[in-house]
Amino acid sequence: MLRFILMRLGKAVIILIAILILNFFLIHAAPGDPAAVMAGEAGAADEKFIADLRARFGLDKPLLTQLGIYLGGVLQFDLGFSYRQQMPVADLIFSRLPATLLLTMTAFVISLLLGTLAGVLASARVGKWSDTLISTLALLFYATPLFWAALMAVLLFSVTLNWLPGFGYETVGANYTGFRRVLDIGQHLILPATTLGLFFMAVYMRMTRASMLEVSQLDFVKTARAKGLRSGIIQRRHIFRNAMLPVVTLAGLQAGQLVGGAVLTETVFAWPGIGRLMFEALAQRDYNVLLGVFFISSAMVLLFNLITDILYRFVDPRIRVG
């Protein structure tokens, strides 16, 4: 097991470096650079000023030298400096990380719990109206574009009904403390987290339903019935456990997006997380911040792939021992 993990970590480091290099060239292939953007905003777009800025940021060096400097920094756990925000990139990212994790993890839990639960319910009531309802909802959630669902949620629950706050992380200027603050953040969390979770909730519903139905046709379920086991036990112990295998794989995929996957939601709901940081950095050609965010989010994807594989070894003995 330890050997397996070390092997996988070794591979992950190589993949990460490859991703960094690829991202580096991709970003530099886009027209414009931070110096041009900053000069443009300052209204002083003459060649000399831009050239000075470039020299200050090290952008005048050959591309490969820049890459070398950047990679050298990353290997020493230094993600570089954002000239735009006048802060080290790492600090910038870590200041935004908690808000993002709060949002994405809530979405993750909501979608996984409700999705599998609804899937199990639907599979137990195949062909009845509750199954049709759940399947239709799943289709709807699956097909609705995230930004549209987000906008509609804001329009309905916040603008029209005024039940929940529609943007931000907490009420600005209220200066709540303690439990009151937790409650406030919780209220702000509901809409973005639910919206973000809708897509995967739909995927879990459909996957769980299909998987439960498929497993219930397998021979060992008939064996279980022939033993005289009650159908509740058969559902839980024999069908559900086997049906969850593909769901675990999907959950791993979703978990990998915990850091990088919330750009749209954070932008619509003005959520102060990594997604918005990335969005802003993109507009400003803030190379180091973009590279840093990409780096962290790819690392998370790799990490969760590894966790999924380890988890799989626990759920499925065929992989553990085989």
Added chain:
Amino acid sequence: MSDPVLRIENLRIALPEGADRDYAVDDVSFELNAGEILCIVGESGSGKSMSANAMMGLLPDLVRPVGGSILFDGVDLLTLSEAQLLDLRGRRIAMIFQEPMSALNPLMRVEDQIAEVFEAHNLLTAKERSARAIALLTEVGIPDPEKAARAYPFQLSGGQRQRVMIAMALALEPEILIADEPTTALDVTTQAQILELIRNLQEKHGMAVMFITHDFGVVAEIADRVAVMQYGRIVETGSADAVLDDPQHDYTRKLIAAIPKLATDREQDAIGRQKVLEVEGLSKTYVTGGGLFGGNKRVVKAVQNVSLTLAEGETLGIVGESGSGKSSVGRCLVRLMAPDAGTVRLAGQDMAKLSGRALREARKSIQMIFQDPYASLNPRSKVGRIIAEGPMAHGVPKAEAYARAVELLELVDLDALSIDRYPHEFSGGQRQRIGIARALALEPRVIIADEAVSALDVSIQAQVLDLLAELKEKLNLALIFITHDLRVAAQICDRIAVMQMGEVVEMGPARAIFENPQNAYTRTLIEAIPGREKELAAAG
């Protein structure tokens, strides 16, 4: 014989609308006596499993009993509530199934799956349950029962899994054991062991066994009484000896006649004929795992130093149990995979070394027929296209290829109009004929048939074997027939190569192999053929 423990009277089970007939089981009556093994014999779709499922209250959703009764201990099982059935299942009537691979939950330890039987009926404490599990595993003859108890199903062989199933069925000493094709998926030597085990346990525990099978060989080994089913009806019942030796009904006679006979008069008469295929030193090793970052490497020597020749008009059988490497040999010969070493000389060229255009060209001369008639035809292609595709890929104009497809269909006794139909519109035997037509389309010199009749019912199997023999004569083909079934090999092969663990352990004329096997493993295989003793006795 004592009183019947179970009596089925005029049982009628309705199929859902749109099925090929109205009743899966139609007016069926029989008795099951204490201490006997009753074999229900029939081909697929005869309804033989349905009555068993009805006894357990385990019929599929849309299938329901509409008449008759199943009397057990004075009660009609068809009238029981689900709760009453729960109490009965596993405790008084137990069941084992065909596929030991899939009949156990892959995620649960063997011990827990056995313990569940006690749990289902609220018997014993957890500790006693696990002790009983080990005792039961010991009784069914699993080596190292403590270890097997902690194992997951995938860690056991097919035969061991079937033993686990039997242990589970025996747990509560049921009065009736239903065995639904329990040895069909097993190798012949394993099958012989499991049949013996069932026989011994039945005598020891005095159970009544209802044994469902399609195989008259198995019937000869194990049955006290036999009921033959066709299209949902019982056409003949009687003692095993009476039915086997003196069948009264036409269908029974037809079934028994269709069983390939072990006696073979085939002698090698290929001497002097032109060799079409010469294989020397063929080897193939599978390696899994390993790679850039290490990991556990697993090496399987699937084919080791196999040499054989094949003459025009000759049929060579490659027989062996699962994992013996017989299919790997076939795949190497048609270059579905590349051998690691050895030469495959086909009409003067070494197939093993060819690549690109030359390989494609050479492939025309050696074609394959596969085992599963359902999976080996593309369900989205019409039959005409399936057959014409090969010649067209080799540059034959479309119209010509389709005209040839029609001829080929007629050659394999299918209607010419079949070219516009899809594979799902055909039965298993018909599909296998399409597979044969497809193989013939490229006018090969050698055909490799990999378990080509294994998935077919015995009467259909006989027809397809006849067709192959006839085509071989007509087209002067050389045939390599890969099979696990020695009866089939005896019927069709001129020479036989016996494989074990990747090696050919014995090769010779079919008659010599069956009458005077030299190798110990060959002898084990032949002795394990179900029904062999009876056949020998009958032959005098």
